[in-house]
Amino acid sequence: MEEIDKLLEDFKKRDRRALSRLITIIENNFYKIQKKFYLLLDGTQKSYIIGVTGAPGAGKSSLINLLISAFRKEGKSVGVIAVDPTSHRTGGAFLGDRIRMQSHALDKDVFIRSMGSREGKGGLSLSTPLAVRLLDAYGFDIIMVETVGIGQEDIEIFKLSDTGLLVVTPESGDDIQLIKAGNLEEADIIVINKADREGADRLYKEFKRELGNVKNSYGFSPIIVKVSTVKKEGISELIEAIDIHKRFMEDNRVFEKKRRERNLSLFYLLMDYTIRKTLREEGIILKDIESGNIDPFTGVKKAMNVICE
Amino acid sequence: MNRRLRVLIAKPGLDGHDRGAKVIARALRDAGMEVIYTGLHQTPEQIVETAIQEDVDVIGLSILSGAHIPLFKRVMDLLKEKGAEDILVFGGGVIPEDDIPVLESFGVKKIFTPGTSTREVIEYLEEYFKNGRN
Ligand SMILES: Nc1nc2c(ncn2[C@@H]2O[C@H](COP(=O)(O)OP(=O)(O)O)[C@@H](O)[C@H]2O)c(=O)[nH]1
Ligand SMILES: [Mg+2]
Numbered sequence: 264m265e266e267i268d269k270l271l272e273d274f275k276k277r278d279r280r281a282l283s284r285l286i287t288i289i290e291n292n293f294y295k296i297q298k299k300f301y302l303l304l305d306g307t308q309k310s311y312i313i314g315v316t317g318a319p320g321a322g323k324s325s326l327i328n329l330l331i332s333a334f335r336k337e338g339k340s341v342g343v344i345a346v347d348p349t350s351h352r353t354g355g356a357f358l359g360d361r362i363r364m365q366s367h368a369l370d371k372d373v374f375i376r377s378m379g380s381r382e383g384k385g386g387l388s389l390s391t392p393l394a395v396r397l398l399d400a401y402g403f404d405i406i407m408v409e410t411v412g413i414g415q416e417d418i419e420i421f422k423l424s425d426t427g428l429l430v431v432t433p434e435s436g437d438d439i440q441l442i443k444a445g446n447l448e449e450a451d452i453i454v455i456n457k458a459d460r461e462g463a464d465r466l467y468k469e470f471k472r473e474l475g476n477v478k479n480s481y482g483f484s485p486i487i488v489k490v491s492t493v494k495k496e497g498i499s500e501l502i503e504a505i506d507i508h509k510r511f512m513e514d515n516r517v518f519e520k521k522r523r524e525r526n527l528s529l530f531y532l533l534m535d536y537t538i539r540k541t542l543r544e545e546g547i548i549l550k551d552i553e554s555g556n557i558d559p560f561t562g563v564k565k566a567m568n569v570i571c572e
Numbered sequence: 573m574n575r576r577l578r579v580l581i582a583k584p585g586l587d588g589h590d591r592g593a594k595v596i597a598r599a600l601r602d603a604g605m606e607v608i609y610t611g612l613h614q615t616p617e618q619i620v621e622t623a624i625q626e627d628v629d630v631i632g633l634s635i636l637s638g639a640h641i642p643l644f645k646r647v648m649d650l651l652k653e654k655g656a657e658d659i660l661v662f663g664g665g666v667i668p669e670d671d672i673p674v675l676e677s678f679g680v681k682k683i684f685t686p687g688t689s690t691r692e693v694i695e696y697l698e699e700y701f702k703n704g705r706n
Contacts (some may be wrong), residue, residue, distance in 0.1 A: 279624060280656070283625050287627045290576075353604045355605050355606060358609065361611075362610060365622075368625075374625055375625055377626060
């Protein structure tokens with residue numbers, strides 16, 4: 264326990280090692296700091312959170328790399344959480360997003376952390392929102408979260424972000440189908456990356472046509488931006504689009520709404536985690552249900568007693 | 573304890589291919605580890621800073637360029653400077669037999685010479701961490 268207190272103290276002094284150790288604890292043994300975690304957060308959420316999702320190879324990491332440079336030019340500090348899929352079979356993960364971002368490795372105002380998706384739904388486990396909260400408490404102006412998203416799962420990351428970017432490319436011909444299926448309406452900005460490749464203009468027009476009159480749940484029409492990270496083109500337009508979205512949210516009181524929803528979703532994740540953890544420790548109820556000794560309904564009653572003790 | 577080994581595989585130096593590094597990275601992933609891979613031409617400063625941000629248990633350096641002695645020395649010095657000498661460092665690549673004791677004297681725990689199977693590397697790490705992170 265003393266070790267944890269020391270970590271928390273070091274974190275408050277903005278020690279990077281403490282930050283990175285705490286993220287590991289979040290991922291492995293969150294219960295160890297669960298009771299003290301709120302002490303770190305002091306109630307404020309100041310960072311601007313940008314979610315970046317899209318198919319593998321769409322250029323998300325390359326894009327984040329350029330966005331880091333752009334934000335750093337404005338003097339803003341940047342924290343990045345890059346989530347890559349965990350193999351369900353082995354539990355291992357190949358975390359390669361940093362390859363594109365290593366030019367920022369020695370910048371004291373940039374912190375990049377790779378995470379395996381582990382058992383999280385939609386690429387997001389409890390660890391991701393908690394790590395974002397931690398980066399926020401540490402004081403980064405901007406936090407970017409990269410997740411691999413295919414279809415429906417994208418939504419999870421958009422819920423976590425102030426501005427959600429969906430990265431598509433001219434190669435991935437099925438993206439328009441996804442739009443039509445209505446899965447992507449919560450993206451705030453659609454980034455057509457690899458605009459140096461053939462078909463980008465056609466894709467742009469298609470998106471414009473499909474999304475021209477579409478408004479998301481709070482009345483915002485997604486902005487479509489063409490980018491080429493290899494040619495370093497379109498980045499200032501993207502920054503501008505993020506700004507437009509941010510202003511829209513400020514003008515329409517969407518910010519508070521988003522943050523309230525985020526708190527609620529974190530609450531559910533924490534409840535889920537706490538219940539599972541408590542029941543695993545208690546043990547007997549789970550065994551009884553598994554073996555058929557008690558039915559699930561009786562199980563709930565017993566579990567409520569254990570949890571409320 | 574629900575922990576997973578985190579390993580940084582890095583390729584310092586100037587030589588231009590990382591096949592060996594990728595092979596070991598994938599093998600460690602398949603053994604259930606989280607492998608952070610940073611690509612070619614990493615400086616010792618980048619490697620150590622990355623290791624800290626990623627809070628890894630292990631750094632594996634793949635070296636072919638022949639400049640292994642100063643590179644390893646610098647990595648080990650920086651780790652000490654940052655109070656991160658608890659991270660296990662191993663190396664792989666074409667390293668002359670005579671240089672191995674020199675590298676070990678810097679605190680490098682293990683050198684795997686060409687021909688080592690990925691299985692051996694995995695077994696070494698699993699054995700080293702069988703009682704958890706130090
Ligand atoms: N032609 C082209 N290739 C790109 C562009 N952006 C990224 N790539 C390439 O796409 C591949 C995947 O990029 P990466 O950023 O790792 O994608 P991620 O998997 O979405 O994070 C790499 O080989 C990049 O060089 C672009 O604007 N144009
Ligand atoms: Mg990536």
